Amino acid sequence: MIDIKVPARICFYGDHQDYLGLPVIAGTINRFIQLKAVPNATNNFAIKLLDLNERVTIAVDDALKNVQNGDYFRSCMAVLKEKGFAFEQGYDIEIAGNIPVNAGLSSSSALVVCWLRFLVKIQKKSIAVCDIELGHLAYEAEAVYFKQPGGIMDQYTIAQGGMLFIDTETGKSGKLSTQLGTLVVAESGISKQTLEVLQNARVYAQNAVEAVQKRVPEFKTSAATVSDYEKYRGLVPDKFQNHWYATIHNYDITRKAQAELSKSTPDIKVLGDLMNQHQEILQNQIQNTPQEMIKMMNAARKAGALGAKIIGSGGGGCMVAITTDELKNRVIDAFLASNAVNAYEVQLT
Template sequence: MIAIKVPARICFFGDHQDYLGLPVIAGTVNRYICLRAVPIERKEFSVVLKDLQQEFVIPLSGKSEKIRGKDYFRSGISILKDEGFQFSQGYHIEIWGDIPINAGLSSSSALVVAWIRFLVAVQPRKKPISDLQIARWAHQAEVLFFNQPGGLMDQYTIAQGGMLYIDTNTGESTRLKNGLGRLLVAESGLPKKTLSVLKNAREYAQNAISSIRSVHPEFDLNSVSPEDYNRYLEIVPDQYQEHWYASVHNYQITKAAKEELLYWNPDLKKLAGLMNEHQLILQSRIQNTPTEMTQMMEAAKQAGALACKIIGSGGGGCMLALVGNNNIEKIKKAFLETRAKAVYEVEIGN
């Protein structure tokens, strides 16, 4: 039997930055996608998605089928076949988990990473495969294969685990201290609008940058400073100026958070202030936070949460609260009384 367990992901700083080649700070938490596989005589992968009550079969012999959008199972197989992997032994595979679906905790990326780990595990000749390579293949299978508008943060965080500062140009990761204290995740009950929010945010930010480069070809976003916001503002068309602001200032927030999280004893109040600044930009500039979720987070802060932010691309999904040593039950109650679907404590993995 093969058993695989893959964690959820939370982006703490740098939302809507990875597709611009800017860094992010993300970490894995103790919510999981689980996969269990047992060999069978039939030359097929018989897959059961227990939470969705779905079943399907992937034949391992015969003519290859056209791969439809979001079929990450077949895209993963295709990518690894291109790498020389072979699949002949059949398996009955069950997949389940406690990561909320379409809620910002990267359930889909966790599923893809679990699937890639399974495909590697069934190879008859075992050879060392790094977590970074698993991340690359998962990113290919989920994003590049289907030309989707996401970046690499989700797959690279989930495959490597822990709290990471990720250079999204190179994929290079720096391990950070877990200095965020006690954490709550609240499920809003509102479905996330991943593709529409990502597509608009990405296009607007990239158009803002392109307008600057049309005048200043030497412009490098990775070297941008707060002073550059005003310097280039008049070049950016009005409709893209909010996303230009978000690109510059969220980058500065992420760098400041990294600096703090490299210390042995990070300043939680400083990190909370940076997170609240980040959320304000997300809701007022990128406008990815529904009013209902803003009200939930405000209630949580009034109840004692040090900081709150939306998780993931936005439009719905989950929220994160830094609670420090404050009354965690009071903060949970504040979320629930403002109609959050569920609230629970999470821990960052190692």
Template sequence: MINIAVPARICFYGDHQDYLGLPVIAGAIDRYINISAVPNNANHFEIHLKDIGTQRSIDLHDSLENVTEGDYFLSAIAILKKHELQLKEGYTLEIQGNIPVNAGLSSSSALTVAWIRFLLTSQEFPLGWTNKQVGHWAYEAEVLYFNQPGGLMDQYSIAQGGLIFIDTQTGESTKLNRGLGTLVVAESGLPKKTLEVLKNGRVYGQNAIKSIKEQYSDFKMENAQANDYEKYKHLVPSAFLEHWYAAVHNYQITKKAKTELLKAEPNPEYLGDLMNAHQMILQNQIQNTPEAMIGMMDAARKAGAFGTKIVGSGGGGSMVALTSEENKETVIEAFLSQGAKDAYEVNLISL
């Protein structure tokens, strides 16, 4: 039997930045997608998705000529076949986990990474691979293959584990101190709107930067400073101005968080302040946070959380709170009292 366990992820700083070529800080948490598989002496994969009560079969000899949008099982096979993956043996798989679906914790990317790890483990693959490479193949399968608007943060952070600063232009990752503090995840119960929010964020952000580069061809977003918002805003069409503000200031927040998380003993209260500043931009400029979730996070902060933010693309989904061990239960109760579907402690994990 083959057993694969792949974690969920949380983006702590840099949401809606990776598709602009700007860095993010994200970490893998102890919620998992699990695959258990046994050979079935057949020419197909029989996949049982236990959590949603469905199953499907994939022929080992599928031509992959008509892959349906969002079919990451087939797109992942197509990507790996470009690197000489050979499907030689059929398996029966059971897939289940405790990552909430459509809640911003990247259950879909965790499943894609888990599927790729299964294929590499169970089939003939002539090349070696690293965790970073697994993340890149998952990014190719989910985003590039279908020309979708997301970035690479989800796949890279899930595949590599720990808490990392990801340079999204190069894919290089820097390990950070996992001593953020105590973490609480709350599920709002509101479905997120991934592609709609990501598409708007990406198009508006890229158009804002493009309008500046049309006048200053040597401008590089990775060199932007806080005062560049005012310096260049007269060049940005009004429709994109809020996303220009978000791009500049979220970038500064991410850099400050990286500096703090490279210390031997990071200050959780300072990191909470940075998280709150990031959330204010997400809800005011990116406009990805429903009023109900704003109320839940306000209650968590009043209950003692140092910082709170929405997780993932937004429009719904989950939230994370950075708090102290002594205030953990109070923060959980605050989320629940304001209508959260569930709330619980999570921990950052290494692979």
């Protein structure tokens, strides 16, 4: 039997930065998608999606033409076939997990990485694919293949695991401390609006940067400092001012968080404050946070959360809070009392 287990991810700092080539800090948590497979006597991948009570059947020699939007099973196969992979043996496959769907914890990217690991594993000729390469394959199959606006963060984080600082311009990553205190995830019960939020945020941010570069060709976001916000804001049209602010200041917050998480003993109060600063930009400049979720996070802070933020592209989904072990139950209760549908402690994997 083939047994593959892939984690969910949380972006802690740098939301809406990866598609600008700016760094992010993200980590994997102990929520998983699991795939179990055994060979069968057919020419098909017979897939049971246990949580959805659905079945998918794909011929191993499927032509993979006109793949429907969001059909990641076939898009993964298509991307691998283009690179010389082959599929010859059918399998009975069961997929299940405890990652909330459409909630900001990257259930779709976890599924893509899990499926790709399976497809690589079943090759008759052993092919070495490192975690970074797998992350890039997942990005191709999920975002590039369907021309979606997201960056590489989700796929690269899930494929590599741990707490990572990812340079999204080069694809290089480095391990960071996992000492973020006690982490609580809360599910808002509000459906995420991934593509709409991402598309608007990406276009506005890119237009803001391009407006500056049109007049200052040597300007690079990767070399930007907080002083550049005021220095160049007069070059940015009013329509894109919020996203110009977000681009510069979120980058600064991410670099400060990287510095703190590079210490042997990070200060979780500093990390919590940086998380709150990041969330203020997400809700005020990028405007990706519903008022109901803002109230939930404010309640969590009053109960003892040092920091709290929305997870993922926004419009709904989950939130994460940094707290202490002593106060975690109060934070969980505060989320639930303010109408979150679920809240629980998670650990970085």
